[in-house]
Amino acid sequence: MSRILVAEDEMRIASFVEKGLGAAGFAVTVAADGPAAFAHAQSGQFDLMILDIGLPGRDGFDILRTLRGEGNPIAVIVLTARDSAADTLHGLEGGADDYMSKPFRFDELLARVRLRLKDGQPGPVGTLRVRGLELDLKTRRISVDGTMHDLSAREFALAEEFMRHPDQVLSREQLLSRVWGLDFDPGSNVVEVYVRYLRAKIGADRIETVRGMGYRLK
Ligand code: CA
Numbered sequence: 001m002s003r004i005l006v007a008e009d010e011m012r013i014a015s016f017v018e019k020g021l022g023a024a025g026f027a028v029t030v031a032a033d034g035p036a037a038f039a040h041a042q043s044g045q046f047d048l049m050i051l052d053i054g055l056p057g058r059d060g061f062d063i064l065r066t067l068r069g070e071g072n073p074i075a076v077i078v079l080t081a082r083d084s085a086a087d088t089l090h091g092l093e094g095g096a097d098d099y100m101s102k103p104f105r106f107d108e109l110l111a112r113v114r115l116r117l118k119d120g121q122p123g124p125v126g127t128l129r130v131r132g133l134e135l136d137l138k139t140r141r142i143s144v145d146g147t148m149h150d151l152s153a154r155e156f157a158l159a160e161e162f163m164r165h166p167d168q169v170l171s172r173e174q175l176l177s178r179v180w181g182l183d184f185d186p187g188s189n190v191v192e193v194y195v196r197y198l199r200a201k202i203g204a205d206r207i208e209t210v211r212g213m214g215y216r217l218k
Pocket of ligand 1: 008009010052053054055
């Protein structure tokens, strides 16, 4: 049974999430302040943490940064208020695996929890191949005309999205949703930045910019 830590100081939300995840078959522990959340997350006893940003005693970003700094691999879904776009990016770049804005629907949270827990399982075995590119879904490395490159988690997700849809134009919104889990545009250039990182590894001319529409893997 997967163990989930819910770091949330609003008891109404915490108890609603706890009940829902419990009913879905997860073992749930609630931590209502920052120091308690950090201590539980550090214990290694949890597979996933749902992390509110505004927590008393220590905020979610600080907890996340410290955990990742220590190499803690716990899956983290950040919860924060919809209007704080800067928070979103901060969270994703600070090592969150996913992000949800409040208010949220429980079924969507549950879907994301299941998705993230599946990430940690022995991954899908196989390789995606598109014209000289080979993406290994297990090791998460990419071979470019025979030369291997390591990818960051986000670069891998972006490469996978392109390689599952070769020759299709993928819009910025589609990429934000599928790769970053964002259901709104944070008004940043995060997609452009990661496309640039990926181009640097696989070759600039392989990902074409389609003006006003998005990007296409050629
Ligand atoms: Ca809060």
